[in-house]
Amino acid sequence: MSLTEAEAPAVARSASRRRGRNSSPARSRLARRRRRAGIVLSLPAVALVIALLGLPVGQAVYYSMTQWNGLTATWIGPSTYTALVKDPIFWRVVQNNALLLLAVPVAIGIPLVIAALLNEHVRGWRFFRSVYFLPTAISWVVIGMFALRFFSATGVLNGLLAHLGFGASATDMLAGEHSALAALAITFIWSMVGTNTIIFLTGMATLDPTLVEAARVDGLSRIGIFFRVTLPLLTRFIQFSFVITVISAFSALFSLIFVMTSGGPGFGTTTLEFFIYQAGFQQVQLGTAALYGVVLFVIMAIAGLIQLRLIKPDDGEGW
Amino acid sequence: MTTSRATAQLPQRNTMRLRGKITTAALLLTMVIVAVVMLYPFWYIVDNAFRGQGQYDRQSGHSLGGWRQLFANLPVGGQLLNSTVVCVAAIAIILIVSTTAGFAFAKLRYRGSGLVFLLVVSALMVPLQSILFPEFVNLSNVHLTSSYAGAVLVYAALGTPFATFLMATYYRGISDELIEAAVIDGLGYERTFLQIAIPLSLPAIATVTVLQFIQIWDDLLVGLFFLPTNQRTITAGLATLSTGRTTSVPSLMAGSLISAIPAIIVYLIFQRHLVKGLTLGMGK
Amino acid sequence: MARIELDAVTKQFPDGTTAVRALDLAVGDGELLVLVGPSGCGKTTALRMIAGLEEVTSGTISIDGRPVNDLEPRHRDIAMVFQSYALYPHLSVYDNMAFSLKYRGGVSKAQIRQRVADAARILELEPYLERKPRQLSGGQRQRVAMGRAIVRQPRAFLMDEPLSNLDAKLRVQMRAEIAQLQRSLGTTTIYVTHDQIEAMTLGSRVAVISGGVLQQVASPQELYRRPANLFVAGFIGSPPMNLIDARLERAGEAADGAPVAAFGPHRLRVPQEVIREHPALEQHVGGDIVLGIRPEHLHDAALIPAGTSWPVIELPIRLREELGSEVHLHAAIGSAAHVSEDGSADDVRSLATIVAKADPRTKIAEGETAAIAVDASEVQFFDRATGASIRR
DSSP, X not given: OOOOTTHHHHHHHHHHHHHOTTOOHHHHXXXXXXXXXXXXXXXXXXXXXXXXXXXXHHHHHHHTTXXXXXXXXXXXXXXXXXHHHTOHHHHHHHHHHHHHHTHHHHHHHHHHHHHHHHHTOOTTXXXXXXXXXXXXXXXXHHHHHHHHHHHSTTSHXXXXXXXXXXXXXXXXXXXXXXXXXXXXXXXXXXXXXXXXHHHHHHHHHHSOHHHHHHHHHHTOOHHHHIIIIIHHHTHHHHHHHHHHHHHHHHHSOHHHHHHHTTTOSTTTTOXXXXXXXIIIIISOOHHHHHXXXXXXXXXXXXXXXXXXXXXXXXXXXXX | OHHHHHHHHHHHHHHHHHHXXXXXXXXXXXXXXXXXXXXXXXXXXXXHHTOOHHHHHHTOOOOSHHHHHHHHHSOHHHHHXXXXXXXXXXXXXXXXXXXXXXHHHHHSOOTTHHHHHHHHHXXXXXXXXXXXXXXXXXXXXXXXXXXXXXXXXXXHHHHHHHHHHHHHHHHHTSOHHHHHHHHHTTOOHHHHIIIIXXXXXXXXXXXXXXXXXXXXXTOOHHHHHHSOGGGOOHHHHHXXXXXXXXXXXXXXXXXXXXXXXXXXXXXXXXXXXXXXXXXXXXXX | OOOEEEEEEEEEOTTSOEEEEEEEEEEOTTOEEEEEOSTTSSHHHHHHHHHTSSOOSEEEEEETTEEOTTSOGGGSOEEEEOTTOOOOTTSOHHHHHHHHHHHHOSSOHHHHHHHHHHHHHHTTOGGGTTSOGGGSOHHHHHHHHHHHHHHTOOSEEEEESTTTTSOHHHHHHHHHHHHHHHHXXXXXXXXXXXXXXXXXXXXXXXXXXXTTEEXXXXXXXXXXXXXXXXXXXXXXXXXXXXXXXXXEEEOSSXXXXXXXXXXXXXXXXXXXXXXXXXXXXXXXXXXXXEEEXXXXXXXXXXXXXXXXXXXXXXXXXXXXXXXXXXXXXXEEEEEEOOOOTTOOGGGGSSEEEEEEEEOTTOXXXXXXXXXEEEOGGGOEEEETTTOBBOOO
């Protein structure tokens, strides 16, 4: 490999041109070491994820087409899916999920207003921000503990109504199917306030203040500015918050339901994720549980894909 | 000349000030109301945790009755310890795995690494419920469900995607030249990671730790499923207590309080990191 | 079209800093007044107070005789062009310009279309009406910002360094366009900039501000020829005026007993005409003054027209800079450097140099001691203690 002083640079140049920028002969050894280090360092994460997340997904797909009790699995085939579509209880459960979706706009709208209030930076706003975000540190179990006592017949809500003089309309919200779902939804909204408020507050902090100033000089009222300038500029954040809220509604409420209603009364508060638990744990029909699990996964995957597209916007919305 | 003009406009100045003051007062009032709504459940829990059953029914008086019943019905100390062990172990794994992988994806690009990165991060959307039963069967087949190990691994796997995403984003912000300088000085890439990347990423590590701590400590499903009864976390213990045959509400309130306090303390101290972790997920 | 008056306007921020101190300013109907000064001098704060974006701590701001201190920005009928243009990124150029008209009310849809079309034509934005701001170049965005202000047909324009973010060439071009636009529209305009060249070329009057205090407000020529104090003298003009610490002495042997400015080894005789124009100089004899001589008033003595009796001093030339159209000669004057009141860069070196803008034909070279002629009629005198110009 010995070249004269004149030849060496020429050879190196043509070699690197073939290999692309930044890859002289010495560098390619480095590049190889870098590649190897990269593979070695990323291996643990990949292995962990594949073994404990990827593998079970594949298995779930397999078992979704079987009858399985944990020990033996009897193959049935894709007809499990067609049978599912005809199952009225399944649709009842899906309906619950759909109804929960109605809570999402509320879970976004209220934090928007709160974030706007905080954004005015009245003295002490940071304290309020801490307070509003505090519920995110609390387990759903604990929240459920309180919610149970709040909505029950002898609960806080009725006590409050009595105090205000509306004693007549005291209800046991957890006794009725739809009212129980409503109670669930209200609790869900309460706990999402913190997260979404922070998202929107962060968004508002990134807004160019001169845009608001320009609108003030141009003649818009404070409310006009909120709707015509602030909100349109927050679109990406609202989308992000929407996806997070929907994902939470579909996959984070298990503990809440477990403690509050156990899915009842009847199927009133049985959402898809609780349905999985019921099928597997209570009825030991693990194949069915896997079936519901796959459906839930598909829904989550769609929501997740939307979120990934938002993180890398391809239409350049905004800036 | 100035004084006469000043007095001439005084009434107008006052009305504008007043309007400003009213808006501020209205704002503060609204914020206080929202704060009350947010904090009331805590108050309720604290208030009723220090009652006996009778006192709870009457909603008056305070005692340690709830606490006595809680400790009678639940191995509180042991479960707190279990929660701690599981949290620490899982977070340790998550940190090791996500810092290495995050660094690799951010700085040590290899063919297909972009795709692999996407794969790892997209595992975010796998809900535990979907893989619950296959996972359990797998882990019990390798005898990992009779100890902490199974739960720890599941927590670690669940937390890795987001943690890796966070670390990778953070590492991308470190200039390439810093790495190259270390390489020129003779460090291998692995040593560069240990001695340069890690010290520089302490804020991100703190964020991941805080986020994961709260998530794992507060989690129910994994704790319920993958831990043997005698090694339950406090959250799982509390949940089973509430759906069990106990009728002592104060004891449940006390249990709620004690399980919530560690997470609240961590939150209060590391608030900023929590917020940063959440907003980092939104990208730039 | 409006008169804008500031009467002893002061702005103090909550942390104690006083950004603007007792500012008195009157802008006539249809006038273009420039507020100029270094960064942080308070000029933008003053503009924002006029816009209503900052509260006035004390003093009165009036538009057309009516005090507006407590009036919200949107009721003041003024339009503002921001340094960063503040274009709404989610709206097209057309929508950006039509924005305020739509939501302010009082203008019909047809009128909006007409006004936007007119402004677009004047600013040559017609091909870009459907584009979003991020698809435009810096210069185009700047014009959209202007267009947004124009369609409002306001009583006054407020412009906050609108050209700072453009490259030098574009700045020169846009400067001329803004000047022409303002003249044709006849709208009262207050223009803020830190660039003294912009100020001199644009304004019918220029207000120089430093440290929140108005230094001088006058026409560009007046500022150039008769600066009121050391700050204005050193700020206006490029290269800046040479400021030399000197002592005003009575020369014993001079025939007419004229005073002499002494600095270093040099004695600069002050001609009689100059003393006649600056009678107050007499009182400063024996005291410390600052001489101000613009580089363009220092000449190669070999090249001045025959018969001119300008005083000449011998100066060692340290540096010769060739600029093509002119030559800059840096000469040592052999005395301590003048320290300006804000302690800025001059006082780094202990020995002063002055700059002479010489005729490009000059043969003076580095290292030689050259004869420099001083156009004494243009020399400025300042009281060293107060910084004020010594006039009458």
